[in-house]
Amino acid sequence: MSLRKQTPSDFLKQIIGRPVVVKLNSGVDYRGVLACLDGYMNIAIEQTEEYVNGQLKNKYGDAFLRGNNDTRHALYPVCDLISNFCTSAPRRGKSSEDHFEFI
C-alpha cells in the first residue's frame, strides 16, 4: 500500500468488503466483512461473530457498531490504510474522550 494521502471517499472504497476485526476497549472482538462505515466510525459488518475469550454469539446479517464512544475500534487488517487516513474523528462535543487513535 502506498503512503500517499487519500480523500475519505477513496479510503472508504478501498476498505469496504474486506474482512476485519473490530476490537473494542471492553475486550470484545467482532469479526466479519466490513459493509460500510462513516466519518464518525460507525461501522456496519456482515456475517459478524462476537468473541469474548471464546466464541459467544453469532450474528448473521448486519451488525452496527457505534463509533465515537469511549471504546476504541482498531480495524485489522486495514491498520496501514487508517494511519494514512487520519488520527481523529470529528468531535461530537459530548464526552471528553471522543476521538479515535489508531494503532
Add this chain to the structure above:
Amino acid sequence: KVDEREQPTTNTVEEPLDLIRLSLDERIYVKMRNDRELRGRLHAYDQHLNMILGDVEETVTTVEIDEETYEELYKSTKRNIPMLFVRGDGVVLVAPPLRVG
C-alpha cells in the same frame, strides 16, 4: 489537515445509519455498555443512536466470582418496558434479533 468528513456526492456507499433505517419498525437487538442488552421494536433513531424502542425486554447480566472456587456465576435480570428512550452514548451494537447459529 482534514477539517470535515466529505460525504460522497454520489451515493455509491451507504452509511451504516442508512442501513439502520431499514430496521425501522422491526425488532432489533441492542448491546449496551454495562452488560445490558435490549430487545425491542425500533420506532425511531437519530445520528447519535438515541432510539425509541417499543415493547422492550432489557437484560442486565452480572458475574459473581466465588472467592474460593473462582467459579463464575452468571446472573441475568430481565424487565419489560412498553416504551423506552435509549440515550445513544450507551449503545455499543445494534443488530437484527439473534438467531440460533
